[in-house]
Amino acid sequence: MKAAVFAAGYGRRLYPLTSSRPKHLLPLAGTPLLLRVLEALRSAGVQELGVTVGYMADRVADLISRFGATPIFQRQIAGTGQALKESKPFLMGEDRFFVVYGDVTVTAGQLIKLYRYVEENDLDGALIAVKRRGEGLYGVVRTKDGLLASIAEKSSEPGPVNSGIYILPRDILDIVEGLEKSPRGEYELTDGVNTLASKGFRIGVIVDEGSWWFDIGRPADYYAANLYYIMRDLGGRLHLDRMVEMGDDVMFRGPVIVGRGARIGGGCVLEGPLVVGEESVIGSRVHISRSVLMEQVSISSGCRIRDSVISERTVVGEGVEVSGDDPPCLVTGPGAKVPSYLKITKPTII
Incomplete structure (x- = not known):
């Protein structure tokens, strides 16, 4: 199984920490955040890793190439849907694959649990939701009968939030080709995942307490x-x-x-x-x-x-x-x- 990791963004909300390096290369307990994500995937048994690069692309590409990952040079930085669209050539031929946002923390144990959950329940895909209040910062995950019903992007409603850690079926690659821009002016992967759910694909949801999960979006999150x-x-x-x-x-x-x-x-x-x-x-x-x-x-x-x-x-x-x-x-x-x-x-x- 392959994995696509999104690491092309600017990290503007982390400024001034990101004025001289991409947020994905900020050190987390002494190790670059992106390297921790790649190490977790590799430890979970994922050998083929593709990483989208955009802001300060050469610096990110240098790090991941030394790790044995494939840089995917993103032509347009316009949201997670665009990132997956430009990852399509790397992911072609896979029935399912991991998708992980490169600015969140994840552990090998969580990735293994997600993979086994999909296999044991014969699902088309799955995602991890963590227990946080939405507060307008995250996508809130709604479920029905144990499966994904929808993700409400940047919602303040109660409920577990989208961690940005998925296993998705290859059908998502065609769906993201037809995405329209969201009110934020970006192509949202969550819109594509919602389309999967609405079309009857069985996308499971693991709800975790999520003490290990951080979305590194602001200096307070990084701290x-x-x-x-x-x-x-x-x-x-x-x-x-x-x-x-x-x-x-x-x-x-x-x-x-x-x-x-x-x-x-x-x-x-x-x-x-x-x-x-x-x-x-x-x-x-x-x-x-x-x-x-x-x-x-x-x-x-x-x-x-x-x-x-x-x-x-x-x-x-x-x-x-x-x-x-x-x-x-x-x-x-x-x-x-x-x-x-x-x-x-x-x-x-x-």
């Missing part, structure tokens, strides 16, 4: 997903990569990942869940907790930072204090400069 997967991957352990340098009296609490070549000054307290990216430099007497530091971040001495997402090459001046009750408290773009002795107590983007 929450990192904390969850740091804890899931490490438990309470510390992971130090190669060539990490540390001063005296450095203290680690809880799950912490420190990337290759990072330098940590004396007297620091690093409290997890926390990632310190490759080649980052942390000055002396710094206290950082529940945060994501990407590559080559510089934190000057005497800072106290919590609940933040700090992009690559950000420079934080001395004595900066970040705290608050509505995380992430601080989000920086690539190469941002945070002035010395700044005190941040409410959500701030720099």
Whole structure:
């Protein structure tokens, strides 16, 4: 069985995190999000992987080619229906195939469960729905007699929401050819899946509590997903990569990942869940907790930072204090400069 993974989008709602890289390459607990999706599919037994690429296509294509996946260069970035339409040459000849949105989290166990559910119940296809409130952000899944009735896109009605993880029959490839644009101006795969259901195709629905599922659409989603997967991957352990340098009296609490070549000054307290990216430099007497530091971040001495997402090459001046009750408290773009002795107590983007 093949899989198509959608990774062509711009990630505008994640700005400024996506100003210098596609959202699908943002690190999640130290590993690019898209690579986690591909690893889950491969671990579930899917050997042929096709990935749509668009925004910063060369960077995404380079990563997936090294993984052995096939880049599908998307000519028009216009929604998930368009992504599947342009994946048609890759998927031709398959009776059924996986479709996974490249900006959601998934595990091999969930993919295996979905495959077995289709096989054991002789279904045409299936999807995973997770227990979330729609709140106008997701497609709400409606069922009848255990099968899909419809998906209400961006609905605020109660009910489990579409995870963006499917097994679909080949008939969907012809259906998406005839899709019309939605009110959002995009071709929606969910319209095609609704057509399958209305035509009598048996599309099953697995409803899962979904603690493992995150839709990485906004900085708050990215922050929450990192904390969850740091804890899931490490438990309470510390992971130090190669060539990490540390001063005296450095203290680690809880799950912490420190990337290759990072330098940590004396007297620091690093409290997890926390990632310190490759080649980052942390000055002396710094206290950082529940945060994501990407590559080559510089934190000057005497800072106290919590609940933040700090992009690559950000420079934080001395004595900066970040705290608050509505995380992430601080989000920086690539190469941002945070002035010395700044005190941040409410959500701030720099």
